[in-house]
Amino acid sequence: MTAKTHEVVRVELAERSYEVVIGAGVREELPRRVSDLGDGDVLLVHDGPDRPWPAEARRSLESTGRRVVECMLPTGEEHKHIRTVERIWDSALEADIDRRCIALGVGGGVVGDLTAFGASTLFRGVSLCQLPTTLLSMVDSSVGGKTGFNRPQGKNLVGTFYQPRFVICDVETLSTLPREERIAGLAEVVKSAWLENEDAVAMLEADADGLREGDLAATVRAVGMSVRMKARIVAEDEREAGARMLLNLGHTVGHAIEAAQGFRGVRHGEGVALGMVAACRVARTCLGETPDEGRLLALLERLGLPTNLDDHYDARASSHLVADKKRRGGSIRFVVPTAPGRTRLEAVPVDEIRRALGV
Numbered sequence: 001m002t003a004k005t006h007e008v009v010r011v012e013l014a015e016r017s018y019e020v021v022i023g024a025g026v027r028e029e030l031p032r033r034v035s036d037l038g039d040g041d042v043l044l045v046h047d048g049p050d051r052p053w054p055a056e057a058r059r060s061l062e063s064t065g066r067r068v069v070e071c072m073l074p075t076g077e078e079h080k081h082i083r084t085v086e087r088i089w090d091s092a093l094e095a096d097i098d099r100r101c102i103a104l105g106v107g108g109g110v111v112g113d114l115t116a117f118g119a120s121t122l123f124r125g126v127s128l129c130q131l132p133t134t135l136l137s138m139v140d141s142s143v144g145g146k147t148g149f150n151r152p153q154g155k156n157l158v159g160t161f162y163q164p165r166f167v168i169c170d171v172e173t174l175s176t177l178p179r180e181e182r183i184a185g186l187a188e189v190v191k192s193a194w195l196e197n198e199d200a201v202a203m204l205e206a207d208a209d210g211l212r213e214g215d216l217a218a219t220v221r222a223v224g225m226s227v228r229m230k231a232r233i234v235a236e237d238e239r240e241a242g243a244r245m246l247l248n249l250g251h252t253v254g255h256a257i258e259a260a261q262g263f264r265g266v267r268h269g270e271g272v273a274l275g276m277v278a279a280c281r282v283a284r285t286c287l288g289e290t291p292d293e294g295r296l297l298a299l300l301e302r303l304g305l306p307t308n309l310d311d312h313y314d315a316r317a318s319s320h321l322v323a324d325k326k327r328r329g330g331s332i333r334f335v336v337p338t339a340p341g342r343t344r345l346e347a348v349p350v351d352e353i354r355r356a357l358g359v
C-alpha cells in the first residue's frame with residue numbers, strides 16, 4: 001500500500017506537541033508510530049466489528065510482536081456515557097495491562113472522545129493515539145484534546161483536556177462510511193474554511209464536486225486545510241479561553257435545531273450548515289455586517305448540505321436558543337462570519353437574534 005498524497009500537520013503545544021498525518025493509505029504508518037511510543041500493550045478501542053479498519057489495525061500491530069487487547073464498544077451517541085468508559089477501563093484492567101499501555105481509538109468522534117477520556121484517567125494517564133474513520137472526527141474531534149462523555153443534563157459535560165501522541169487521518173477509511181455521514185462532515189470543513197481564509201474557501205469551491213462524490217485527493221486537501229486551521233487555533237488557545245470559541249461558528253443555532261428535534265432529526269453537520277446560514281443572517285440584521293451569504297449557500301448546496309433554514313428553525317428551536325448555556329444576561333456569545341478569514345465573537349442580545357431569524 002503506497003500513500004498517494006500525504007501531509008503532516010504539527011499541533012504545537014510545547015512538550016505536548018504532536019503530529020497529524022493526513023493522506024490516502026497513511027494507516028500503514030501505524031505500527032511504526034506506535035513503536036515510537038514504546039513497547040507497551042495496545043488497547044484497541046472501536047465500535048466497528050464489521051468494518052475492516054479495526055481488524056486491520058490489530059493485524060498490523062500484532063505483526064510486530066505487540067500484544068493487542070481489544071475493547072469493542074456499542075455504536076452511537078446514546079452510548080457515550082460513563083458505563084461505556086467503564087468498559088474501556090475494565091478491558092484494560094482485566095487483561096492485566098500496565099501503565100506503559102497505548103490506547104488507540106479507531107472510529108468516529110464517539111469512540112475517539114471515549115477512548116481519549118479513558119486514556120486520560122486510566123493509571124492517571126496512558127499514551128493515546130487516534131485513527132479517526134469519519135470525516136467529522138478527522139477534521140474536528142480527533143485533534144485538539146477535548147475528551148468526554150454525556151450526562152442526562154447535557155452533552156460532553158464531563159471530560160478532560162488530554163492531547164493524543166499522534167493522529168492518523170486515512171481518507172481511505174471513509175470508503176465504508178455512509179454517504180450522508182460523509183456529507184454532514186463537510187459542513188465542518190466549510191466552517192474551517194470560513195475561519196481560515198479566502199484561499200481555503202476558493203479551494204473548496206474548486207473541489208466541491210469531488211468532495212461531494214468522495215474524491216480522495218480533494219478530501220485529503222480539505223482535511224489538511226481543516227486540521228491546519230484547528231491546529232493553529234488550539235496552539236493559541238488550548239483550553240478555550242478565547243480564540244478556540246470561534247470553532248463554534250454555526251453551532252449556536254445549529255445546536256438549537258438539533259436539540260429541538262431531540263438529536264434525532266438533522267445530523268450534527270446538517271445543523272451546522274443551517275447554523276452558518278443563520279449566523280450570516282444575524283450578522284447582517286443585528287450587526288450591519290455584509291457576509292456573502294449567497295456564496296456560502298451556493299457552496300453548501302453544491303456539497304449536498306441543507307440551507308433551508310426557515311424549514312428547520314421553528315419556535316421549539318428558538319426556545320432552545322434562549323436556554324443556550326452561552327447565554328449571559330440576555331445575550332449570546334455569537335461567532336460572526338464577516339468574510340472568509342474574518343470572524344469574531346460578539347455578544348448579541350437573544351431577542352435580536354430571534355428577530356433576525358423571524359421566530
Ligand SMILES: NC(=O)c1ccc[n+]([C@@H]2O[C@H](COP(=O)([O-])OP(=O)(O)OC[C@H]3O[C@@H](n4cnc5c(N)ncnc54)[C@H](O)[C@@H]3O)[C@@H](O)[C@H]2O)c1
Nearest residue numbers: 075107108109110111133134136137140141146173176177
Ligand atoms: N472532542 C472534540 O473536540 C469534538 C469535536 C466535535 C465533535 N465531537 C464529538 O464527536 C461525536 C460525533 O462524531 P461522529 O460524527 O464521528 O459520530 P460517531 O462516532 O457516532 O460515528 C457516526 C457513525 O458512523 C459509524 N462509523 C464510524 N466510522 C465508520 C466508517 N469508516 N465506516 C462506516 N461507519 C463508520 C459509527 O459507528 C457511527 O455509527 C459527538 O459525540 C461529538 O460530541 C467531539
Ligand SMILES: [Zn+2]
Nearest residue numbers: 188251268272
Ligand atoms: Zn461541530
